[in-house]
Amino acid sequence: MRSPVRAVAEADVAGGGERGPASEANAAAETDGVRVKPGRHREATLYKALAKAGARDGRTLEQLRADARRAYDALELPVWRRSGFWTTNLQSLDLDALHSGPPPAPGEVPAVVSRTLPDRPRAGRIVQSGSGVVHVELDAAARERGVILCSLEEAFAEHGELVARWFSRRLTIDRHKLEAANAAFWSGGAFLHVPPEAVIEDPFEIVYAIGHPGLAQYGRTLVVGGQTSEFRVHEYDLAEDFEGQALHAGAFELYLDDGARCRLAQLQDWGSGEVFDASTRIVEVGRDAYCHWLPSLLGGHLVRQHLELAVSQPGGDMAFRGLFFTEGREHLDAFAVDLHETGPSGGDVHWRGAATGESRASFEGLIQIDPGAQQTHTYLQIHAMMLSPRARVDAIPSVLVSADDVSASHGGTVGELDDAAIFYMQSRGLDRPTAVRVIVEGFFEPLISQLQDEPLEELVRAKVARKLAAAHEDIETYAVSR
Amino acid sequence: MADLQIRDLHVGIEDHEILRGVDLDISRGEIHALMGPNGSGKSTLASTLMGHPAYEVTQGSIVFQGEDITEADPHERAKAGLFLAFQYPVAIPGVSVANFLRMAMNAKREEPIGVKEFRTQLAHAVELLDVERSFTSRHLNDGFSGGEKKRAEILQLAMLQPDVAVLDETDSGLDIDALRTVAEGVQRLHDEHGLGVLIITHYQRILHYVRPDFVHIMLDGRIVLEGGVELVERLEREGYDQIRREFGASEAGALAGEGGG
Numbered sequence: 001m002r003s004p005v006r007a008v009a010e011a012d013v014a015g016g017g018e019r020g021p022a023s024e025a026n027a028a029a030e031t032d033g034v035r036v037k038p039g040r041h042r043e044a045t046l047y048k049a050l051a052k053a054g055a056r057d058g059r060t061l062e063q064l065r066a067d068a069r070r071a072y073d074a075l076e077l078p079v080w081r082r083s084g085f086w087t088t089n090l091q092s093l094d095l096d097a098l099h100s101g102p103p104p105a106p107g108e109v110p111a112v113v114s115r116t117l118p119d120r121p122r123a124g125r126i127v128q129s130g131s132g133v134v135h136v137e138l139d140a141a142a143r144e145r146g147v148i149l150c151s152l153e154e155a156f157a158e159h160g161e162l163v164a165r166w167f168s169r170r171l172t173i174d175r176h177k178l179e180a181a182n183a184a185f186w187s188g189g190a191f192l193h194v195p196p197e198a199v200i201e202d203p204f205e206i207v208y209a210i211g212h213p214g215l216a217q218y219g220r221t222l223v224v225g226g227q228t229s230e231f232r233v234h235e236y237d238l239a240e241d242f243e244g245q246a247l248h249a250g251a252f253e254l255y256l257d258d259g260a261r262c263r264l265a266q267l268q269d270w271g272s273g274e275v276f277d278a279s280t281r282i283v284e285v286g287r288d289a290y291c292h293w294l295p296s297l298l299g300g301h302l303v304r305q306h307l308e309l310a311v312s313q314p315g316g317d318m319a320f321r322g323l324f325f326t327e328g329r330e331h332l333d334a335f336a337v338d339l340h341e342t343g344p345s346g347g348d349v350h351w352r353g354a355a356t357g358e359s360r361a362s363f364e365g366l367i368q369i370d371p372g373a374q375q376t377h378t379y380l381q382i383h384a385m386m387l388s389p390r391a392r393v394d395a396i397p398s399v400l401v402s403a404d405d406v407s408a409s410h411g412g413t414v415g416e417l418d419d420a421a422i423f424y425m426q427s428r429g430l431d432r433p434t435a436v437r438v439i440v441e442g443f444f445e446p447l448i449s450q451l452q453d454e455p456l457e458e459l460v461r462a463k464v465a466r467k468l469a470a471a472h473e474d475i476e477t478y479a480v481s482r
Numbered sequence: 483m484a485d486l487q488i489r490d491l492h493v494g495i496e497d498h499e500i501l502r503g504v505d506l507d508i509s510r511g512e513i514h515a516l517m518g519p520n521g522s523g524k525s526t527l528a529s530t531l532m533g534h535p536a537y538e539v540t541q542g543s544i545v546f547q548g549e550d551i552t553e554a555d556p557h558e559r560a561k562a563g564l565f566l567a568f569q570y571p572v573a574i575p576g577v578s579v580a581n582f583l584r585m586a587m588n589a590k591r592e593e594p595i596g597v598k599e600f601r602t603q604l605a606h607a608v609e610l611l612d613v614e615r616s617f618t619s620r621h622l623n624d625g626f627s628g629g630e631k632k633r634a635e636i637l638q639l640a641m642l643q644p645d646v647a648v649l650d651e652t653d654s655g656l657d658i659d660a661l662r663t664v665a666e667g668v669q670r671l672h673d674e675h676g677l678g679v680l681i682i683t684h685y686q687r688i689l690h691y692v693r694p695d696f697v698h699i700m701l702d703g704r705i706v707l708e709g710g711v712e713l714v715e716r717l718e719r720e721g722y723d724q725i726r727r728e729f730g731a732s733e734a735g736a737l738a739g740e741g742g743g
Contacts, residue, residue: 418572423572428557429557429560438574438582439574441577442574442621445575
C-alpha cells in the first residue's frame with residue numbers, strides 16, 4: 001500500500017499565512033474575482049476522519065456507557081489546535097457547574113421552538129428539551145408506511161434488535177471528554193427509521209432545544225434509511241437567548257442502505273447565550289445511495305463540529321454543502337470530511353461562510369480517498385467573506401488520497417465586501433445597508449436555494465438578514481476604515 | 483431652470499484634480515452628447531454625478547430639480563431621478579435581474595410594486611432590449627458578455643424610468659447589432675417618456691442611432707466646445723487633435739491657468 005499523501009492548501013487572508021506556490025485555490029480565486037492568498041503545503045496532524053472507528057464492536061449499550069464513563073473521568077476538557085491557524089479551547093466551559101436538569105414534562109416545548117420552526121407540512125417531529133423528549137408526532141400516513149419515529153431510549157426498549165444493528169457503528173466514545181460524556185450520559189434522543197422503499201415527501205423534524213442556562217444536553221440521534229427509501233430530515237438546534245453557560249454535546253448518525261436517498265439539513269442557532277457545542281455527525285452512504293447534506297451553522301458561543309460524510313459502498317454519491325455565519329465574539333470550528341471508502345463514488349463539497357464582529361470562523365474541509373476507492377471523483381470548494389476588521393476566517397481545504405485512479409481537487413476564496421458592487425446598487429436606489437445585505441445574501445444564495453424547501457430557505461434567509469442587521473454598525477466602520 | 487445643473491464643478495481624486503470647472507445644463511427631453519479623448523474627465527464626471535465616494539468635489543455644485551445634491555448619497559440621487567449606466571457594470575452574484583429590478587423599483591416607491599404591474603413592465607423592457615425572457619432570471623451581470631451587460635443597463639434604465647440618465651461609454655465593446663438595439667432603446671425612452679440623456683462617448687458611432695440635440699467636447703477636465711450635431715461631423719473630419727490644437731491648453735498651461743483661476 002502506498003503511504004497516504006496529504007496536501008493542505010491554505011486560503012488564509014486575515015493574517016498568518018505565508019505566500020507560497022500557486023495552487024488550485026488560487027485559480028478558483030481568480031475566476032471568482034476575490035482575493036485569496038495562495039498557501040504552502042504542510043503536514044496536518046490533528047484533523048482526522050473517524051473512518052471506521054465505530055465504538056460498538058459487539059458491546060451492549062450498558063458496556064458502552066460504562067466504558068465511556070471511564071474515558072470521561074480520565075479525560076480533560078478538549079483543546080483542538082490547528083497549528084498556525086486557530087485553537088479551539090473548551091476549557092472555559094465550567095462543566096462541573098452544569099447539570100442535565102430534571103427530566104422535562106411532556107409537552108413542555110421551549111418557546112424558541114415554536115417561534116422558530118416554520119409552520120408547514122411535515123412527516124413527523126420530535127423535540128428534545130434539555131435531557132428529555134417532550135414532543136413526538138408522526139404523520140398517520142408515514143406511520144402506516146412503517147416509519148418509526150421515537151426517542152432513542154424508547155427505541156432501545158421497543159426496537160432493540162433494529163437499533164443494535166446501527167447504533168454507534170461509526171461514532172466513537174473516547175476521542176475527547178465531551179464525546180465520552182455524550183456516550184455515557186445521553187438521554188432522550190431521537191430514532192428515525194424509514195423502511196425500505198418508503199418515499200416520504202415532507203420532512204422529519206428533529207429538534208434539540210436548550211431553554212435555560214446551566215444545562216448540559218447530550219443529544220443522540222440515529223437515523224436509518226432502508227433500501228431505496230427517500231426522505232428528508234431537518235434538524236434544529238436552538239436555545240433561548242439567556243445569560244450564562246450551557247452545553248450541547250451531540251452525536252448524530254445517519255445510515256443510508258442501498259439506493260436510499262436523503263436530503264439532510266441542519267439549522268443551528270444557539271442564540272446569544274454562552275452555549276458551547278461540541279458535536280460529531282456522521283452520514284454513511286451505501287451502495288448507489290445518495291445524500292444531500294446541508295448544515296447551516298448560524299450561531300453559538302463556541303462551536304466545534306466534526307461532520308463526516310462517508311461513501312462506504314460502490315456507486316454512492318453525495319453533495320455536502322454547508323454555510324456558516326458567526327457574529328459578536330462567537331467561535332466556530334467546523335471540520336467537514338468527504339470520505340470515500342470504495343469506488344466508484346462521487347462527492348461534491350461546497351461551503352460558504354461569513355464573519356462579523358470579533359468572531360472567529362475556522363473551516364477545514366478534508367477529502368479522504370481510501371486505498372482501493374478507485375474511480376472516485378470529488379471536488380471541494382470553500383468560500384468565505386469577512387465583514388468586519390476584527391473578524392477572522394480561515395479556510396483550509398485538504399486532500400488525502402490513497403488511490404491512483406481518482407480525481408480530487410479543491411479551491412477556495414476568502415474575500416471582503418466589494419465596494420464597486422455596493423456603489424453599483426446604490427446608484428440604483430438601494431441604500432448601503434440594503435446593498436450589503438443583497439451582496440451577502442447573494443453570496444449564500446447558491447447554497448440556500450439548494451435546500452429545495454421553501455419554508456426552510458426562508459428561515460435561513462431571515463436568520464442571515466437578522467445577523468447582518470445586528471452587525472450593521474460594524475460593517476459600516478469597516479467600510480470607512482478601508 | 484434645467485433639471486440637472488452643473489456649475490463650476492471641480493473634482494479630484496487623491497489630491498489630483500481631474501475636472502477643472504465644468505458647467506452643464508441638462509433637462510428632460512434633451513439628448514446631450516459629451517465627447518472627448520481618453521483621460522479628458524468624461525467618466526469622472528459620470529461617477530461624480532452619481533456620487534462615487536472616491537471622487538471629491540472641491541468646488542462648484544450639482545443641482546438636480548432644485549435640490550443641491552453635490553454631497554448626497556448615491557441612492558438619494560437615484561431616488562431623485564438620476565441614473566447612471568455604467569461603463570463596467572458590476573456582477574451581483576446570487577441576485578437575479580428580475581429580483582434586483584424589483585428591489586430597485588421598490589426603493590423608489592412607497593408601496594411595493596404589484597406582481598402583475600411588474601411583469602407587464604418587465605415584458606415591455608425585455609422586448610425593447612431584444613433579450614430572451616430567461617435573461618431576467620440570470621444573476622445580474624454574473625457571467626454576462628459585454629453586450630449582455632450593456633443591455634442589462636438599459637433594461638434597468640427602462641424599468642426605473644429616471645428623469646435624466648447618464649450613459650457612460652455604453653457603446654464601448656458593443657458589436658453593431660447590440661449597439662443599434664441599445665441606442666434605439668435609449669431613443670425610444672427619450673421619445674416616449676421624455677427621458678433626458680447625457681451620452682458620454684469616445685466615438686461618434688452611437689450618435690448615428692441616437693441624435694443629440696447638444697454636443698459638448700471635453701478636454702483636460704473642461705468643456706471647451708459646445709454646439710449641435712454638426713460638431714460630431716466636424717470631429718469625424720478633423721479628429722480630436724485639431725480641437726486640441728485649437729482649444730487644448732498644454733498640461734503646463736492648464737496648470738498655470740488653474741493657479742490663476
